[in-house]
Amino acid sequence: MTVNVQIYKGQLPTEEQRMEIREAAKREPCYDEDAPELSPEQMQRYRKAAIDKKAKAAVTLEFSKENMDKAYSFGEEYRIVLSRLLELAMNDQDLVRKAHAGISALKQ
Numbered sequence: 193m194t195v196n197v198q199i200y201k202g203q204l205p206t207e208e209q210r211m212e213i214r215e216a217a218k219r220e221p222c223y224d225e226d227a228p229e230l231s232p233e234q235m236q237r238y239r240k241a242a243i244d245k246k247a248k249a250a251v252t253l254e255f256s257k258e259n260m261d262k263a264y265s266f267g268e269e270y271r272i273v274l275s276r277l278l279e280l281a282m283n284d285q286d287l288v289r290k291a292h293a294g295i296s297a298l299k300q
Contacts, residue, residue: 205213223229230238255263263270281287 221229263274266273281291
């Protein structure tokens with residue numbers, strides 16, 4: 193039996209759905225020709241892809257030459273450093289407020 197349910201962003205499962213999930217987690221997988229068992233290597237690649245997809249989004253940003261020179265000084269890992277800097281900055285409410293105020297001032 194197939195049941196279709198529409199789920200909206202931010203919607204939490206009902207208690208009944210939680211119970212169904214708990215019960216399903218206890219059962220052994222049922223493999224067939226449409227859903228064959230994955231090899232350990234396939235499972236590893238799937239897990240990595242799922243984690244990467246959830247954790248990252250590709251964006252294009254414009255930086256000044258001076259800031260890119262600073263970034264390049266970190267070597268091959270400069271993208272990781274920039275990503276971490278942006279993550280830290282986005283989680284600093286004072287810094288976000290200052291940056292947003294700066295943008296607002298430029299528009300006037």
